[in-house]
Amino acid sequence: MSAPGFLYVAIASVWLASAAQAARTDVTIGMQLEPPNLDPTGGAAAAIDEIVYANVFEGLTRFGPDGSVLPGLALEWSPKDGGKYYVFALRDNVTFHDGSAFTAEDVVFTLDRARSEDSTNAQKALFENIERVDIIDPTTVEIHLAEPSGVLPFNLAWGDAVMVDEASVDTLATAPVGTGPFRFERWVQGDRVELVRNDDYWGEAVALEKASFRFISEPTAAFSAMMAGDIDAFPNFPAPENIPQFEADPRFSAVVGSTEGETILAMNNAKAPLDDIRVRRAIAHAIDRAAIIDGAMFGFGTPIGTHFAPHHPDYVDLVEASGFDQDAAKALLDEAGVTDLTLSLKLPPPSYARRGGEIIAAQLREIGINTEIENLEWAQWLEQVFKGKDFDLTIVSHTEPLDIGIYARPDYYFQYDDADFQAMMESLATETDAAARSALLVDAQNKIAEDQVNAYLFQLAKTGVAAVGLQGLWENSPTQANDLTGVFWQD
Amino acid sequence: MIFALKRLVALAVTLMVASVLVFFVVEVVPGDPAAYMLGLNAAPDTVSALRSELGLDRTGFARWFEWISGMLVGDFGVSYTYRTEISTMVLDRVVVSLPLAIYALLLAVVIAFPAGVLAASHRRGVGDTAVMGFTQIGVAIPNFWFAMLLVLVFAIHWRWFPSGGFPGWSGGAFDALKALTLPAIALALPQAAILARVLRSSLLDTLGQDYIRTARAKGLSPRATLWKHALRNAMIPVLTIVGLQFSFLLAGAIIIENVFYLPGLGRLIFQAISSRDLVVVESVVMLLVFAVVVVTFVVDLAYAWIDPRLRR
Numbered sequence: 001m002s003a004p005g006f007l008y009v010a011i012a013s014v015w016l017a018s019a020a021q022a023a024r025t026d027v028t029i030g031m032q033l034e035p036p037n038l039d040p041t042g043g044a045a046a047a048i049d050e051i052v053y054a055n056v057f058e059g060l061t062r063f064g065p066d067g068s069v070l071p072g073l074a075l076e077w078s079p080k081d082g083g084k085y086y087v088f089a090l091r092d093n094v095t096f097h098d099g100s101a102f103t104a105e106d107v108v109f110t111l112d113r114a115r116s117e118d119s120t121n122a123q124k125a126l127f128e129n130i131e132r133v134d135i136i137d138p139t140t141v142e143i144h145l146a147e148p149s150g151v152l153p154f155n156l157a158w159g160d161a162v163m164v165d166e167a168s169v170d171t172l173a174t175a176p177v178g179t180g181p182f183r184f185e186r187w188v189q190g191d192r193v194e195l196v197r198n199d200d201y202w203g204e205a206v207a208l209e210k211a212s213f214r215f216i217s218e219p220t221a222a223f224s225a226m227m228a229g230d231i232d233a234f235p236n237f238p239a240p241e242n243i244p245q246f247e248a249d250p251r252f253s254a255v256v257g258s259t260e261g262e263t264i265l266a267m268n269n270a271k272a273p274l275d276d277i278r279v280r281r282a283i284a285h286a287i288d289r290a291a292i293i294d295g296a297m298f299g300f301g302t303p304i305g306t307h308f309a310p311h312h313p314d315y316v317d318l319v320e321a322s323g324f325d326q327d328a329a330k331a332l333l334d335e336a337g338v339t340d341l342t343l344s345l346k347l348p349p350p351s352y353a354r355r356g357g358e359i360i361a362a363q364l365r366e367i368g369i370n371t372e373i374e375n376l377e378w379a380q381w382l383e384q385v386f387k388g389k390d391f392d393l394t395i396v397s398h399t400e401p402l403d404i405g406i407y408a409r410p411d412y413y414f415q416y417d418d419a420d421f422q423a424m425m426e427s428l429a430t431e432t433d434a435a436a437r438s439a440l441l442v443d444a445q446n447k448i449a450e451d452q453v454n455a456y457l458f459q460l461a462k463t464g465v466a467a468v469g470l471q472g473l474w475e476n477s478p479t480q481a482n483d484l485t486g487v488f489w490q491d
Numbered sequence: 492m493i494f495a496l497k498r499l500v501a502l503a504v505t506l507m508v509a510s511v512l513v514f515f516v517v518e519v520v521p522g523d524p525a526a527y528m529l530g531l532n533a534a535p536d537t538v539s540a541l542r543s544e545l546g547l548d549r550t551g552f553a554r555w556f557e558w559i560s561g562m563l564v565g566d567f568g569v570s571y572t573y574r575t576e577i578s579t580m581v582l583d584r585v586v587v588s589l590p591l592a593i594y595a596l597l598l599a600v601v602i603a604f605p606a607g608v609l610a611a612s613h614r615r616g617v618g619d620t621a622v623m624g625f626t627q628i629g630v631a632i633p634n635f636w637f638a639m640l641l642v643l644v645f646a647i648h649w650r651w652f653p654s655g656g657f658p659g660w661s662g663g664a665f666d667a668l669k670a671l672t673l674p675a676i677a678l679a680l681p682q683a684a685i686l687a688r689v690l691r692s693s694l695l696d697t698l699g700q701d702y703i704r705t706a707r708a709k710g711l712s713p714r715a716t717l718w719k720h721a722l723r724n725a726m727i728p729v730l731t732i733v734g735l736q737f738s739f740l741l742a743g744a745i746i747i748e749n750v751f752y753l754p755g756l757g758r759l760i761f762q763a764i765s766s767r768d769l770v771v772v773e774s775v776v777m778l779l780v781f782a783v784v785v786v787t788f789v790v791d792l793a794y795a796w797i798d799p800r801l802r803r
Contacts, residue, residue, distance in 0.1 A: 117540070118540045
């Protein structure tokens with residue numbers, strides 16, 4: 001080989017090497033919990049949606065990174081007859097990963113299945129208002145409602161409302177078939193789920209060719225895996241105390257945003273003395289939210305004064321109304337005639353609850369309330385607290401978007417039974433006018449804050465970490481998802 | 492032969508009793524798998540629909556009977572949460588846990604044997620003091636802490652090994668063994684320390700026996716006495732410990748599996764317990780009982796091979 005020839009080869013190989021580096025098209029995402037199955041229409045586990053939402057499955061509508069409702073498999077939709085029914089125009093060049101075409105019949109099948117009697121959809125209530133679904137032509141459906149509603153497009157954006165094909169419905173749990181930009185490749189149980197790019201995708205092709213989700217439950221192991229470079233991103237990093245370390249390291253960037261998780265100190269409203277609003281108010285005033293956010297969450301979290309996400313446009317800041325005031329708390333307890341009070345405080349496993357619980361116990365002691373802390377696993381918590389209502393106080397984060405409606409369910413675990421509030425939620429369900437809906441949401445927030453149903457602590461932060469160069473991950477989580485459609489590597 | 496038969500009958504009876512105990516102890520644990528799966532927003536009728544889909548609305552006895560009769564023909568049933576065959580799930584985990592246990596046990600034996608023999612043959616010498624010192628540390632150090640140190644040095648700093656995870660055997664044995672190396676070392680070291688100390692004291696015991704003095708008196712060298720006469724007789728307590736350690740490594744590696752996020756049996760049980768996937772818990776515990784019983788059986792046979800007096 002002549003000298004210039006050698007040079008060309010050398011230059012070409014350097015160029016190829018750098019091109020190969022620039023074009024990195026795989027990503028490994030870390031998750032703390034492994035999903036029990038991969039069917040978002042048959043389970044509530046957030047980990048299911050964190051893998052398949054927007055990646056493998058799509059619904060008629062979808063959530064954008066800011067929580068807005070965007071077109072999905074429906075190009076457009078319009079409410080008719082004051083929200084009594086909706087017309088959805090479907091995309092016409094969509095196929096499922098098994099090759100079958102997506103048509104109006106799949107919409108009918110999906111929605112019928114979700115609200116059928118033996119449905120195991122965890123959010124069945126989203127579909128309860130649907131009366132029937134009519135096929136107008138292969139790319140047009142009409143969804144008729146029992147009551148006029150403005151929230152149908154929002155409801156259909158949930159992971160529980162994604163479109164499925166009748167032919168593959170029995171295997172969704174282990175081999176999901178959707179219409180999304182990634183197709184399911186394999187699941188090594190206990191270790192990882194792998195997705196590959198769907199080359200027949202109807203929309204814009206995604207930058208990534210391969211995505212794997214690895215399950216690392218132990219926070220120290222998660223830290224090691226990031227540090228060793230075995231994981232490219234951990235969107236919900238389990239130990240907020242490590243975030244400053246990642247921020248200080250030039251190889252990583254912290255991705256901190258907000259979630260839909262209202263973290264509350266829930267109180268058993270049906271049990272004495274917590275059925276007395278003065279006692280509930282005293283407890284709320286005894287709590288110093290800043291100390292909890294600093295102590296339990298290492299500074300990550302936004303204080304809330306009602307059960308509503310601060311980033312929502314209709315949010316009302318009511319933190320001051322139940323601000324930290326030990327004198328007021330003691331006065332309220334005296335007024336209620338409560339002395340020598342001991343309450344149970346049942347804590348599920350997440351660190352916000354276990355760490356926050358210790359701090360709250362200390363703060364309640366300051367105003368003379370003793371607590372008996374009991375640490376529970378999730379299954380025990382569901383049995384004792386959620387189903388059995390056998391508790392005084394508990395700490396939990398409610399992670400579903402716009403879930404203030406749970407306060408209209410008198411049998412819900414904190415047992416708030418108020419006719420006015422229930423009426424508000426009923427009118428909200430049928431209200432289609434945007435301004436009137438906002439006004440109702442504001443009233444609802446004020447109402448549950450005034451009644452001090454629970455003590456509202458903080459909005460859970462999303463503390464994520466990613467390798468520098470990995471772009472396009474969601475900063476906030478308007479729904480629990482790791483949408484990889486916009487993710488790419490930048491050098 | 493009769494000895495082996497007797498042991499086999501004992502094995503079968505143990506398994507029978509264990510199956511009844513395991514099932515009913517697990518069944519009384521509070522918590523509903525269907526409620527766990529459906530989360531905080533599910534309506535009660537959805538939960539009961541799922542319960543009947545999973546067959547949880549039938550009586551405990553009906554489910555026990557189905558479970559036990561399925562097990563006898565090798566059918567472990569279907570997991571509540573994963574909705575897959577338990578036998579496939581367990582097999583996927585066994586191909587991680589079993590090689591890890593064997594790897595760790597081999598390492599432990601390879602380290603412990605020379606160390607134990609050295610310590611016993613040079614009693615109160617420098618070698619003995621060193622071995623006793625190191626094994627003291629080895630017994631005292633918690634294996635998860637040692638595991639984290641290994642990760643810090645070999646995965647984060649030098650990047651010789653992955654920080655965890657398991658690539659599977661299909662990608663080649665080299666990568667798979669590489670992924671198991673740090674966990675195996677972390678598991679092996681404390682076991683090696685225990686084993687070395689047991690071997691040392693057992694050897695010292697044997698070396699003090701009359702027949703050893705006789706062997707030495709008839710002119711056998713210290714080395715030959717040790718290898719030909721003492722070692723074999725010192726093996727009984729050592730074998731007992733090795734058998735126990737193997738069972739422990741198979742089922743008890745859960746903390747190490749968490750540190751290295753390995754998809755092994757320990758993590759499967761842990762996950763199944765927290766999601767109340769009771770059939771999985773029962774089946775895996777039964778499998779581990781089976782493994783422990785079989786290991787004990789093999790150890791019993793080995794006793795008889797080493798010491799013919801036990802064959803009677």
